[in-house]
Amino acid sequence: MSRYIIGRIGQALLVLWVAFTAAFLLLQALPGDAILIKFQNPELGLGPDQIAALREAYGVDSPLWAQYLQALGNFLAGNFGYSVQGSVPVSQELLANLPATARLAGFGFSLAVLVALGLAFLATLAPFAWLRSAIQAIPSLFISVPVFWLGIMLIQTFSFRLKWISVINPGEWEGLILPVITLAVPISAPLAQILMRNIDEVSTQPFVAVARAKGASPGWVLWKHVAKNALLPTLTIAGILFGELLAGAVITETVFGLNGIGGLTERSVRFQDASVIQAVVVFSAACFVAVNLIVDLLYPVFDPRLRKAKGAAA
Amino acid sequence: MTTPLLSVENLSVAYKEGDHHTRVTHEVSFDIAPGEVVALVGESGSGKTTTAQAVIGLLPENGRIEQGAIRLNGEDISKWSSKRLDAIRGSQISLIPQDPTSSLNPVKTIGAQVGEILRIHGDRDGKVIAARVAELLARVGLSDPELRARQYPHELSGGMKQRVLIAIAIALKPQLIIADEPTSALDVTVQRRILDLIDELRRENNTAVLLVTHDLGVAADRADRIVVLQGGHIQETGEAKALLIAPQSPYAQRLLADAPSLSTTAFREPRPGGGDAIVVDGLVHEYGLGRKKSFRAVDGLSFSVKRGTTHAIVGESGSGKTTTVRDVVGFGRPTSGQIRIDGTDIASLKGDALRQFRRKIQLVYQNPFSSLDPRQTVFSIVEEPLVNFSGLDAGARAKKVNDLLERVGLPEALRKRRPRALSGGQRQRVAIARALVLDPEVVVLDEAVSALDVTVQAQILKLLDDLQRELGLTYLFVSHDLAVVRQISDTVSVLQDGRQVETGTVEEVFLRPQSAYTRELIDAIPGKRSLALA
Incomplete structure (x- = not known):
């Protein structure tokens, strides 16, 4: 077992290294850089000599491989460099923006799971066939809604028309409601679709008939027998959707003008603040890899068949 | 007469397909008295399981009771709501399902x-x-x-x-237990112990049992009365004894004649046989289990099969049958021992020589539902080995495939169809044709008739017998079903936990078994009671 865990962690580190390298190369391939964007502004009145000195100080003109090794070494040492635009260490920027995004992502994901579960259970237990098929169609609708459009529509409806939620200086929690919904909808859709399919599949299993034959009601069977079996394969998908969650957070934070990792990403891309982008990419990749690693390691906890059998397994 | 515990009256069940309902059972009626065992016997599609599901109120979503009544202690429960039925399911009527693994x-x-x-x-x-x-x-x-x-x-x-x-x-x-093929997924010796257990518990509590089975032998051994179903119609109902001695309906007569466990046919006429087509000598196969541990799946198996005869390998799950088959056809490499097919030692073959060797030995698998590619037509399934192995042009291939399909009894109309559109028996005919198209000398039949209904099974066994005689084929017949082995084999090896506990001619082994295990296997063949009557 421990060998398996070590192997998986090794894989995770490899993925991180690849993400780091790819991000580094892509950023280097872009024309121009943050220094030029920030300091070439004529209002600052810096001469070519001074800009060259700044470039030297940031080390942007040394050969590619040297920059790469330097960046990699710094990353390994936990030093993410300086934000050119913000003139603060990148780690500080990340830390400052992390709580807001974590809150948004956490609530968004929780809501997505709740919506998916609700839809899937309703689609199974609703009393009429037409109602069940109507509910089954909802995820396809959700999946096809673009995040930015949904965000704008929600603001239009609930803030401007109905005036339920203020957009200008909302309270900390009030301001979270619409972004969380915006983020949750597209994530809930694939989860709900997979859950519905799994529930249908598990429901045809003979052990479900046996449970019915014990006298269990449909609700009991769904809750005590089908749910856990149907949720197991959904775990993997949930881990993969975490990537969607990060991407969704960028757009959502931009649409709602929130401060967070998403907003930071958007700003640093606009200004080509390479060290920030580099750090955001590696940080996101690390989160993604960690979540999926945890999902894989959790499987044996939920599924007794994956626990190592004692003695010989045939 | 006392009121029966369960009384099924003119029960018709229909399944919804598209817009219309198709009836699958037609006015089925029977009674079960308290403590009585009634067997519903029939082949797949006979409506026996549907009837049982209707009794316990667990028809699939697209099924509905169109007419008739199901009376439990005189009260019609067929129109009860699902909620009301929940109260009696488990407490008054309970279910023993077919497949314990997925249940x-x-x-x-x-x-x-x-x-x-x-x-x-x-x-x-x-x-x-x-x-x-x-x-x-x-x-x-x-x-x-x-x-x-x-x-x-x-x-x-x-x-x-x-x-x-x-x-x-x-x-x-409960007052009534519905046992839906309770043992068909189990080994014979386990099957007998499970049926004994159900019998014992039933007597203890005076519980009635509705036994659903395709196996007339099981019904003969265990039931007081038998209801024979075909295509959703009752063909015959009667006391088990009377029905087995003198079945009235033609269908019951055929079922009885086709049931291998009930037939009293003599052993096979000895075939002349030529030289040794298969020689297995001291076969040992170990599987590694991590470091320094290994599991011996086959431990010292030796037998030889004369050309044109059938050798059966008999054993329960885990006895090493499958490992032996894989080694014989050259998919697996034995740990030690020798396998010679037609004089050639398989272990000496590699690469293309091994590939060419495979022409000589072909395999027919157990499950005709998963061993055929669902996207290919029957014709191309049978043609594929020819494309791989022979230099024949398209015309010559077509002639050969059509001749062979004719020979295995597949009508011309079916040749452009895909496996999905065929019945289990037809699919197994396709699998046999595919195995024969390269003119092999040895055909390995791995539980090749186990998944088939008895009448279909009888037809396939007859086909195999005819083909053997006409083409001089050598069969290695792997089975857990001793009754079938008795019908088709000349010689037999009995495996238990990888060891060969018995080998010899079928007659010797069946009439004078040497090992306790073989005796237990033979005793476990259902249908003893009816043989005793005959």
Whole structure:
């Protein structure tokens, strides 16, 4: 077992290294850089000599491989460099923006799971066939809604028309409601679709008939027998959707003008603040890899068949 | 006459397909008295399972009762709501399902699943439930019930799982147990023990049993009365004894004649046979289990098969049959020992020589539903080996394939169809044709008729017999079913846990078995009671 865990962690580190390298190369391939964007502004009145000195100080003109090794070494040492635009260490920027995004992502994901579960259970237990098929169609609708459009529509409806939620200086929690919904909808859709399919599949299993034959009601069977079996394969998908969650957070934070990792990403891309982008990419990749690693390691906890059998397994 | 416990009257069930309903049972009527065992016998598609599902109110969603009544103690339950039926399911009518492997929830403990039926019907006290669960598990013959209660289904064997399911079915001492093919997924010796257990528990509580089975032998051994179904119609109903001695309907007569376990046909005429087509000498096959550990799946198997004859390998699951087959056809490499096919040692072959060798030895698998590519037509399935191996042009290939399909009795109309559109028997004919298209010398039949209904099974066995005679084929026939082996084989090896406990001619082995295990296997063949009557 421990060998398996070590192997998986090794894989995770490899993925991180690849993400780091790819991000580094892509950023280097872009024309121009943050220094030029920030300091070439004529209002600052810096001469070519001074800009060259700044470039030297940031080390942007040394050969590619040297920059790469330097960046990699710094990353390994936990030093993410300086934000050119913000003139603060990148780690500080990340830390400052992390709580807001974590809150948004956490609530968004929780809501997505709740919506998916609700839809899937309703689609199974609703009393009429037409109602069940109507509910089954909802995820396809959700999946096809673009995040930015949904965000704008929600603001239009609930803030401007109905005036339920203020957009200008909302309270900390009030301001979270619409972004969380915006983020949750597209994530809930694939989860709900997979859950519905799994529930249908598990429901045809003979052990479900046996449970019915014990006298269990449909609700009991769904809750005590089908749910856990149907949720197991959904775990993997949930881990993969975490990537969607990060991407969704960028757009959502931009649409709602929130401060967070998403907003930071958007700003640093606009200004080509390479060290920030580099750090955001590696940080996101690390989160993604960690979540999926945890999902894989959790499987044996939920599924007794994956626990190592004692003695010989045939 | 007292009121019957269960009375099914003119029951017709229909399934919705598209816009219309198709009836699958037609005015089925029968009674079960308290404590009586009634067997519903029929082949797949006869409506026996549908009838049983209707009785316990668990028809699939697209099924509905179109007419008739199901009276339990005189009260018609066929129109009860599902909610009302929940109260009697488990407590008055319970179910022993067909396939123990998939009939227990894989992520819940045995104890939780047995205890569940007590909880559903009102028990709340965890300690009382745990004690009752242990008592029930002990009652169905499971050792160490407290441990079993904490285990998960995958940690138990098939027979043990079926015992757990029986414990669930008897937990509330129901008046009626519906046993839907309760043993068809189990080995014969396990099958007998499970049926004995059901019998014993039934007598203890005076429970009636509706036994659904395709196996007339099982019905003959266990039932008081037999209801024979075909295509949703009752063909015959009668006392088991009378029906077995003198079946009235032509269908029951045919079923009786085709049931291998009930036929009293003589042993096969000895075939002349030529030189040795297969020689297996001291075959040992070990599987590595991590470092320094290994598991010996086959331990010292030796036999030889004369050309044009059939050798059977008999054993229960885990006996090493499949490993032997894989080694013989050259998919697996034995740890030691020698396998010679037509004088060639397989171990000496590599690469292309091994590939060419495969022409000589062909395999027919057990499951005709998964061994054929669903996207190919029948014709191209049979043609494919020719494309791979022979230099024949398209015209010559077509002639050969059509000749062969003709020979295995597949009508021309079916050749452009895909496997989905064929019945189980037709699919197995396709699989046989595919095996024969390269003119092999040896055909390995791995449980090739086990998944088929008895009448279809009889037809396929006859086909195999004819082909052997016409083409001089040598068969290696792997089976768990001794009754079938008796019909088709000349010689037989009996395997137990990888060891060969017996080998010889079929007649010797069946009439004078040397090992206790072989005797147990022979005794476990269902249908003894009817043979005793005859």
